[in-house]
Amino acid sequence: MLNTIYSFSRFSNPESVAQHCTSTLHRSGLVALLLMLLQGCTSVTIDEYHARKDTKISEGEHVVVLGRRHSSSYETEPELVDCIGDILDDNNDIITVIPEREFMDALYPWFEPRTAPMRIKDMNRLLARKDVEAAINHFNIRYIVWVDGKTETTSSSGSIGCSIGAGGAGCFGFGTWDKESDYEAHIWDYQELENIGQISADAAGTSYMPAVVVPIPLIAQVQKNACKAMGLQLRSFLNPQSTIEPL
């Protein structure tokens, strides 16, 4: 607010004010653009466990990625599940992913948080029902991937103050926060009814937000990077012929 008043008293000529604002805007835009190119850093750790070595998927067989939602204190994010499915589905002709919502709606109410099978042997109970078996077979499912976990903000510090007045608005300050993702995927072979392995992805990153008039967020894409790492690892797990691309 004080800065705004100062500017008006300094530039009594309207043209000078306009020129000053234009050049300031250009400079601010350039700085913002440069800062947007920067992102907070994220580190991702992937662990993989194979219960069986000969994993394969044939053309025409499908994969469904489902989120676990039985915990009382968190919920596996639907966008994370969609993101893993998208990465698994992209850039290959072998793996086709059935959207989570489509699968759950077709199998309602057998894959709801209250009723979903928690272990592979629980599938026998479900498959005793011929209508359920037929509905799953309709999708020609080979693998069911259960994803469980969450992304949370673990710590934050700093402060940003914003003011608004007749002359304009602005923010000043600096904030930073840490995020951690912890996800685990269990892979079930639906045709053989066995748990064939699991993959875990742990990611951590720090985001920053300096504010000089305009807040500039430098966001660490923690969940997105965990999703990408998990998706690529799953693709390699289910189709060992595929190569893992760098993040």
Next chain:
Amino acid sequence: MKSVAKVVPLMPVSLTAGTLTSVTLASATTKRLTALSALFLMMVLAGCTNSLKVTGEFPKPLIEPIPQTLGVLYDDDFKTYVYTEDNEDRSKWVIESGPAQVQLFNRVLPELFTQVQEISSLPTPSSPASANMVLYPKLTDFQYSVPRETQFKIYEVWLKYNLSVYSPQGVMIADWIVTAYGKTPTAFMQSDEDAMNAAVIVALRDLGANISLGTRRVPEIKAWIADHTLTSPPVQAQARAAKPGQQASYQE
């Protein structure tokens, strides 16, 4: 990270000029600014209440129907249910879930029973229902929590229903409680209303799952269905007539 928003009083800049014209202009500006301030204040105050009409879609349950016809009574309280938070210590929520819960029941019941029709009043011995059973659902409790109350980044909703089933003559057959729970995580750029809507829809889906799978397990319902299926001559005859490998329509 803390963010502090400060509203600075608005002041007309040209008020220092001494002429009548500038005073008139300043007065007009002041009125305009006052009106804008009042509008802004009203918007801020309106923003303190979260108002929501629950909307969503429910899938058909993949279940075998109970071989009974059902009449269902939705009273006005049920059809137009609105939850209004009146606790001074909580944020204000007005959640209209009546139409959504009717939509859920209308989606689930036709798959759970062979035939369903909506009725306008409970049957009596003098005016019996044409259906084999009559269901009268009531929502007895609606609770929610938001992230700022629990410190968990999820919106949660709990629903408690009282389901009563009557015979065609209006005699109560069964009366039981069904609970449902739904939650949804916070998401970037998602409004409070959208998140709460998603949590209510998940809770209603849970209710649908509970009714779909639990109704036939209620002992009184189970006994009543067994008695009435076995003693019904036309259905028994139809069952006997069914050839091996051919499923009779009343069997599960």
